[in-house]
Amino acid sequence: MLDELQRLALETVQLNKQALIFLPSRASAEKTAEDIAKVLQFHLPELAETVEKALSNPTKQCQRLASCITKGVAFHHAGLVAKQRELIEDEFRSGKVKIICATPTLAAGVSTPAFRVIIKSLKRFSANWGMDWIPVLEYLQMAGRAGRPEYEKFGEAIVIAKDEKEKKEIYTRYICGKPEEIYSKLAVEPVLRTHLLSLIATGSIRDEKSMKDFFSATFWAHQYSDFTELENIMNRMLQRLETWQFVTTGKTKKSTGEFIAARELEEQKTALHATQMGKRVSELYLDPLTARHLLDSLAAFQRNDQKKKQERSDVFPLLFMICHTLEMRPLLRIKSKEEEKIQEELNQRYETLLEKEPSAYDAEYEEFLFAFKTTLFLDTWIQERDEDYLLETFDVRPGEVRAKLEIADWLLYASEELGKLQELREAVRELRKLRLRVKYGAKEELLPLLKLKGIGRIRARKLFLHGIRDLGDIKKADLATVHQLLGKALAEDIKKQVGEETIEIPKGTRKGQVSLEKF
DNA sequence: GGCAGTTCTATATAGACAGCATGTC
DNA sequence: CTATATAGAACTGCC
Incomplete structure (x- = not known):
């Protein structure tokens, strides 16, 4: 017995056309x-x-994807690696792949029109409400993928209703319904903070008056009819930026004592400037709240580090620092089964963390735990576990792994930059190492080898296991040994790389000399 | 008792835009 | 709060 989607798919193929099927969850897309x-x-x-x-x-x-795609069908969602997603999109356009079963990723992303778009359900799970209708805009975005103007006169968008009642509701809600108002992104606090700081940093906003002028001209203000309330929000944001020391206002500064005209004095009082740190934060596109969090944590890290000098410093707290940010969201969720294990792990690690654990009754507690689990995941990655292990252990798919690593890399870079500006030497040193480890998914001991081109964590580990642990060892090592481990071309290449290294170190003095045998 | 097959139940649920400068198996 | 896929538990029936 074929179900409705199988029949529709089959029929589409028989027409020699393609279809895009939208499904509400990854699991259902794959299934x-x-x-x-x-x-x-x-x-x-x-x-x-x-x-x-x-x-x-x-x-x-x-x-699973491979076995589907052999038959000309693919699933497509954020759990896939970018390479796979691109391949699927390309082969769909080229016509080899006939059917894509996708989550709404595809609707928002690249252009992959199809003769037929099939929407399995217009409901989706939402954290607050359970199953709920998706926005009309999203429906339009999906349905809008139907029809390829270059090849066809028309396209078909099919929505599946489970019964007569639902059919009517869908008709009124989506076919006749108007798309909801586009709300201004500025309404979201983090965006507002970031935006405000950047406007001050670039000098577009120089005092409270120009701030008000600027924002009253935005779409946000247009939507937000209560201007007094809006002013309150702006002032609150501004005040935060000031307490966080990213911005100075006239009130912060002391009077110079010089004579100035009353109006100028008034202007000076409300003058807004970004601090040096504020400017850097803005250049890094960081949410000021995150920046403050990073700075505070780094300072704490530096203090802890100095307290216990002899101990090898642990990077876990730094990983937690970057996981407990808005940027890292959505965080890994904790399933009820693993709750106990995670709690236990947290109790062990808690002491080393750079911030206090919120009370278990606090609204932020769950977030804190999620951030902790995300940290465990990153920590596992830098212990050299592979993607399959991460999928099994944390239920994180390869595409998500990459996405998280990219954000982690970015935040570590930003932390490093902020740390430099604060002259937090030890913290910066650890961050630099950690960033490389996160990039490669490697333990610290592999870092020297990872500097080489063509050497990732796998090859580095292989060398390490054979006693080749740093660049010096590579120089000492027999070419034949390295050849055996990595193959001919690569062996010669890295020998050359370490050879050139010896030329570069004493700049100018030994130009052109290649001294392999010297070591 | 030991198993294979079946039904029942609990659980979880979509996604992405930043800086910077290139390269893993 | 409306759904649905999935993994694992619990249950069934058969030898």
Whole structure:
């Protein structure tokens, strides 16, 4: 017995057309793709191979995708690695892939029109409300993918209703309904903070008056009819920026005692300037709240570090620091099964963290735990566990792993920059190392080897296991040994790399000399 | 008793835009 | 609060 989606898919293929099927969750996208794969007859082994090779160690997810794509069907969601997503989109456009089962990622992203768009459900799980109707705008975005103007005169968008009643509701709600008002992004506090600081840093806003002028001209103000309330919000933001020491206002400064005209004095009182730190924060595109959090944590780290000099400093607190930010969201959620284990782990680690644990009754407590789990995940990554292990242990798919690593890298870079400006030497040193470790997913001991081009964590570990632990060891090592470990071309290449290194160190004095045998 | 197959139940749920300068298996 | 896929528990029936 075929279900409705299988039948629709089959029919689309028989028409020699393509379809895009939107589903509410990743699980259902994958499931549907597999169901459809069962009823299609295509055979595209070369695509399957590319999909599987996207990762060095294919995960279960990769294998499922591979077996679907052989049949001309693919699932598409944020859990996939960018490479795989691109491949799917390209092959859909080229016509080899006939059906894509996607979550709404695809609707918002690149242009992949299809003759037919099928929307399985217009409801989606939302944290606050349970299953709820999605916005009309989102429906339009999905339906808008139907039809490829260059090739076809029309396209079809099909919405599936589960019964007559739902059919009517969908009709009134979506077909006849108006898209909701576009709300201004400035209404979101973090965006407002960031924006305000950047305007002050660049000099576009120089005093309270120009601040009011600027914001009253925005779309935000246009929507927000109560201007007094709006002014209150702005002033509150401004005050925060001042307490965080990213901005100085006239009130902060002392009077110079010089004679100035009353009006100028008034202007000086309300003059707004970004501090040096404020400017850097703005250049880094950081939410000021995050920046403050990073600065405070770094200072705490530096203090702790000095307290226990002899102990090898632990990077876990720094990882937690970057995980407990708005930027890292959405954080890994804690399933009820693992709650106890995570709690236990937290109790062990708690002492070392750079901030206090909120009370268990606090609204922020859950967030704190999620951040902690996310930290455990990053920590596991830098212990050299592979993607499959992360998928099994944390239920994090490869695409999400990459996304989180990228954010982590960015935040570590930003922390490093802020640390430099504050002259937090030890913290900066640790951050620099940590950033490399996060990038490569490696333990600290591999860092010297990772400097080499062509050497990632896998090869570095291999060398390390054979007693080659740093650049000096590579110089000392026999070419044949390295050759055996890494292959001919790479062995010669890294020998050359360390060889050149010896030329560069004493700048100018030994120009052109290649001294391999010297070591 | 030991198992294979079945039904029941608990659980979880979409996504992405920043800086910077290139390269893992 | 409306759904649905999935993993694992609990249950069934068969030898």
